[in-house]
Amino acid sequence: MTDEITTEMACKELVEVITDYLEGTLPERDRVRFDAHILTCEPCREYVEEMRATLRLTGRLTVESISASKREGLLRAFRRMKASST
Amino acid sequence: MGSVLNGQTLVRDSDAELIDRLRTGDEAAFAGMIDTYSAPLLRLALAFVQSPSIAEEVVQETWMAVVTGIGRFEGRSSVKTWLFKILTNIAKTRAQRERRTIPFSEFEVGNTDEPAVDPGRFLPATHPQWPNHWAAPLQPWSIGPEGTALDRETLEVLRSALQNLPRAQQLVVALRDVHGWPAAEVCAALDLSEANQRVLLHRGRSRLRGVLEHYFAEAPTLPSPASEGGKVCNAQSISDTTQRSR
Numbered sequence: 503m504t505d506e507i508t509t510e511m512a513c514k515e516l517v518e519v520i521t522d523y524l525e526g527t528l529p530e531r532d533r534v535r536f537d538a539h540i541l542t543c544e545p546c547r548e549y550v551e552e553m554r555a556t557l558r559l560t561g562r563l564t565v566e567s568i569s570a571s572k573r574e575g576l577l578r579a580f581r582r583m584k585a586s587s588t
Numbered sequence: 589m590g591s592v593l594n595g596q597t598l599v600r601d602s603d604a605e606l607i608d609r610l611r612t613g614d615e616a617a618f619a620g621m622i623d624t625y626s627a628p629l630l631r632l633a634l635a636f637v638q639s640p641s642i643a644e645e646v647v648q649e650t651w652m653a654v655v656t657g658i659g660r661f662e663g664r665s666s667v668k669t670w671l672f673k674i675l676t677n678i679a680k681t682r683a684q685r686e687r688r689t690i691p692f693s694e695f696e697v698g699n700t701d702e703p704a705v706d707p708g709r710f711l712p713a714t715h716p717q718w719p720n721h722w723a724a725p726l727q728p729w730s731i732g733p734e735g736t737a738l739d740r741e742t743l744e745v746l747r748s749a750l751q752n753l754p755r756a757q758q759l760v761v762a763l764r765d766v767h768g769w770p771a772a773e774v775c776a777a778l779d780l781s782e783a784n785q786r787v788l789l790h791r792g793r794s795r796l797r798g799v800l801e802h803y804f805a806e807a808p809t810l811p812s813p814a815s816e817g818g819k820v821c822n823a824q825s826i827s828d829t830t831q832r833s834r
Binding site for chain 1: 613615618619622623626627628630631640644647648651652655656703704705707710719720721722725726728729731734742743746747750761765766767768771782786789790793794796797800801
């Protein structure tokens, strides 16, 4: 911990550094200011939770992949390649 | 995770093993690779070509290049990065044929200021007591329980919001938050600096949150608030431990 006198973080700043905070790349001093801020600021706590909820929901989006027939075609090509190289 | 330092080159054991298996014709290894990487490759291809069917062809060509070129993999990068390079080259050629502008300039973050939240939502910097603080409280979100119609609708809203992000943001957010890649791998695959990757991630995530906020404000409410079955959990109750583990 630092004894340095730190200025309080404003909400407008918090919403810009939240990704650095969640990524663990926010400098120590700012991380302390961030933590101190959300301790007393209800809307910012809500904001942080909303951001976490956004990440959680995004993680649930399903992904599209290639078709089964194309996949099968690739595996056939792989087998042919193996056969011709042995 | 085990790694061997090989001269200047850091090769992951798992990658080295995978390549060995491919070289010896291990079909299960190739199938596993297709299943793991086709989705993110498809995502990247769509950054270059417009139609999903052409993107799929680009991915297919990439895999064919792997089949014929596995002997040329030198282990200077991870398999993932190597795959992305192959795909990028194929996709660029294809995009030129389609006369589509290659969006690489879009990967540059640029200097344009893009606030995470509309500045009008905050009190002015000159406010005597609460400068730059929220002007009004935020409304908690009513997220429907998983599997409900409301939940599916939310995911649909989010999916379309992701599709509508600027391409570079979309790609970074998709790889990080949908596909669950670590930052370092996204940087390597897209040739982005860590700082730029974070800016794109921040802007993209902030926009998605904004879309969801708007959606929940308009919002669908759950049918019967009295019943236990229609339990609503607001964002607040999603604990700090919801860090995704994928």
